[in-house]
Amino acid sequence: MQRITNNMLSSQLLLNINRNSVKMSDMQTQMATGRKINKPSDDPVGITYSLRYRSELSSNEQYQKNVDSSVSWLDYNDTVMSQAGDVVQRIRELTVQAGTGTNPQSSLDSINEEIGELKEQLIDIANSTLNGKYVFNGQKYTDKPFVFPKNEDGTSNTDDLKTVMDQIDQGPVNYTVSAGVSMTVNITSNDVFGNAEDQDNIFNIINNISTALAKGDISSVSAQLDNIDTRSDKMLSVRAEVGAKTNRIELLQNRLSDMETNLTDLQSKTEDADYAQLIMNSQIQENIYNASLSAGAKIISPSLADFLK
Amino acid sequence: MTSTFHSIETAKRSLFTQTAALNTTGHNIANANTEGYTRQRVNMQASIPMEAYGLNRSVSPGQLGTGVEFSSITRIREGFLDGQFRNENTANGSWTTQADALDKLQGIFNEPSDSGIRTVLDNFWNAWSDLSKDPENVTARRIVKENAAALTDALNYMSGQLTNLKQDLTTNVGVKANEVQGYLTSIADLNKSITRIEGLGDDANDLRDQRDLLTDKLSKIINISVQDTDQGYTILMGNETLVEGNEVAVQVNEGDTPEEQGAFLENAFTSGSLTGGEVYGMLYSRENYVNDYSKQMDELANTLANGEIKITLPKGSNLPAGVSVTGVDGSTISGTVAEDTEVIVNGINGLHQLGYTLDGTTTGGLPFFEGGPPITASNIKVNSAILSDPSLIASSLRTTGTGDEEAVVKGNNSLALLMGNLKQTTFLSVDGKRNATVDSYYSSMVGQLGVQAQEATRQSQNSDILLQQSDSSRQSVSGVSLDEEMSEMIKYQHAYSAAARFMTTFDEMLDKLINSTGTVGR
Secondary structure, three states, rough: OOOOOOOHHHHHHHHHHHHHHHHHHHHHHHHHHHHHOOOOHHHHHHHHHHHHHHHHHHHHHHHHHHHHHHHHHHHHHHHHHOOOOOHHHHHHHHHHHHHOOOHHHHHHHHHHHHHHHHHHHHHHHHHEOOOEEEOOOOOHHOOOOOOOOOOOOOOOOOOOHHHHOOOOOOOOOOEEEEOOEEEOOOOHHHHHHHHOOOOOHHHHHHHHHHHHHHHHHHHHHHHHHHHHHHHEEEEEHHHHHHHHHHHHHHHHHHHHHHHHHHHHHHHHHHHHHHHHHHHHHHHHHHHHHHHHHHHHHHHHHHHHHOOOO | OOOHHHHHHHHHHHHHHHHHHHHHHHHHHHOOOOOOOOOEEEEEEEEOOOOOOOOOOOOOOOOOOOOOOEEEEEEEEOOOHHHEEEHHHHHHHHHHHHEEEEEEHHHHHHOOOOOHHHHHHHHHHHHHHHHHOOOOOOHHHHHHHHHHHHHHHHHHHHHHHHHHHHHHHHHHHHHHHHHHHHHHHHHHHHHHHHHHHHHHHOOOHHHHHHHHHHHHHHHHHHOOOOEOOOOEEEEHHHHEEEEEEEEOOOOOOOOOOHHHHHHHHHHHHOOOOOOHHHHHHHHHHHHHHHHHHHHHHOOOHHHHHHHHEEEEOOOEEOOOOOOOOEEOOOOHHHHHHHHOOEEEEHHHHHHOOOOOOOOOOOOOOOOOOOOOOOOOOOOOEEOOHHOHHHHOOEOOOOEEOOOHHOOOOOOOHHHHHHHHHHHHOOEEEOOOEEEEEHHHHHHHHHHHHHHHHHHHHHHHHHHHHHHHHHHHHHHHHHOHHHHHHHHHHHHHHHHHHHHHHHHHHHHHOOOOOHOOOOOOOO
16 A cells, blocks of 8 residues: 655645646636637647638738729729710710701800810810829829810810820729739720720710811711710720629629638637636636645645644 | 663663654654655664573573664665656656747747737738739838838847747756756765765765755756765766766866856767756757747748749739849740740849839839848848838839830839739748748748647646656655654654653562562561
């Protein structure tokens, strides 16, 4: 039979109490942080997942920010396109009105005047900025794209369209919207207004209408209707493309937000402590600790000396 | 016939012997809580009996007992258990220090947290992504600059912490060497005293206890083997003799600085004679954990700056004059890129030099990070020119015009996009051995640390228990049990009383004989 000495009892008790308090302190850390992984050794496999989820959440947050910026570009594109569409629609109405053949020159002149105003408005639209960026100047969005020389009466002279439009950049503005996926958020001026040489370049059309109206050449005015229609169609298709992109980005937005939920969920499963379990275990641990203390108190004090007189 | 007073002598011997036993019991009780104390026992034996003398030989039957005497006072101890305890103690010392060092490493890495390397890395990539949305914007550049500086600061800080830990461990070895030397000197002195005392036939019990205690303590610090010789304990560490007789065979802590004082133990670690104990744990942690993580962090920093990466140059990019890159197919690419082209560049530094800055020039970017060579976690810095002028951060891969007319397209964000995407890009380490994203490299490092720390903690907990167990078995043999001593005390007390009573009895007998016999008619 093993001989038991007083010191053995007390050192064993000390070891037990110490081990119990280490466990209690561990649980208290878990309760205080709410996490079961507080240092890598708590769960070496879990920590690599935990780091990945945290990192992916951080990227996800960035993608969401980028997507928000993309959405504001696309929304703005849509707004601008809608304004441009209205202008083209009004030009078409005026062209039809002028082409009826019953207008005196004075009416044609006033129609021409309105056409001139619409041109200025269109130039304004073409020079739209979003957060200080000229949206129709590709990657050179820090520069104003449509800078036309002024006529004496203060109106813009769009006769030498090619020189102006050659300066305009058609480069894509790309935003990263998810891992390895970038999206072009701008639309190019050529897509919207047409190349400088195009018959249906909107400024060419306006110039032609103006010149014809000034001369009273009604047939030439009407001849532009086809061009107006093709341009109008092209503008609509660009707008549809913007709409499609907006849809795509909204899907992406949903996906990113789903992903955020998933990742947070996974992170929580990996890192978070189960409170119910933790509190219960902690209670049990506390009881064990108390028991070891009171058992210790009972074991340690009495010795034969207490019973001998 | 026996002497008249024979039994008085017998009673006296008994009284003396029981007193000696009681004294020893008292000594045991007094030292019940003394560290390293071994209970002692008085070894009693019947004293040499007498022949009852006659003319030639005794005609009386038997021999006449002369009572009791004690031959020695000895310790109750088992050498085997000492050996076992010391082995466990050595293992415990080693694992405890390793667990401690790994715990400190975990503190340095500080993961999972919102302030570790992972977070600053994420912020760095995100800053590039933000810059890609506003490449013409100075504010976005400042954010890239600040986050890059935060990244290098974090790497520098961590590297500094690792160096400090390394230094602490080295210093501690020196301190431990002093402690070892102290124990060795005391053990040699005790060897001398014990040999002297025991040469006279006594048992130097308490000195032996002290020597064993010092040997126990020594076994926590270094691995030792003990040989009990006539000259006392010979203490060896591996093949090196540390103490022989009353001589300390080596000066363990020669020198003035902790580094110098630790040199002997460091050499012993290298030569393989130091294989356990706290000092082994320290040196092992320094060489295998701290150095390793230090190296890995250096590699991470260097790879980030210079490691080979494959990126796709978008169509329409034009490289600065004089800059060329190697395509994945081995071709050399310079000037304007006609199609999307996958090329190999050397890390963030290599990539940054392909792009154009915002400062109005059309020369290529600077290396983004500087330091070294080679770049390490301790010397990595954001290029000082970039720190003082964030417009030198390259974000564009495109210029327009030629000759004097050439101008950077500020809204081109290709380079910023590529930088932001590096988070998902695998970097080939500069030594060509590792191919992984920076994120996964880092998290595998943290995972490895976790495994090592978990293992060391488990081992140290196990060795705590084993140590406790072997101490228990030793205590079970050598420890003082108060209950037992109390019983002994009662036993000896009663023996003493009985001997006294015996003397009284005999006294009364003699009284009868002397004072009450031959008084007939008086």
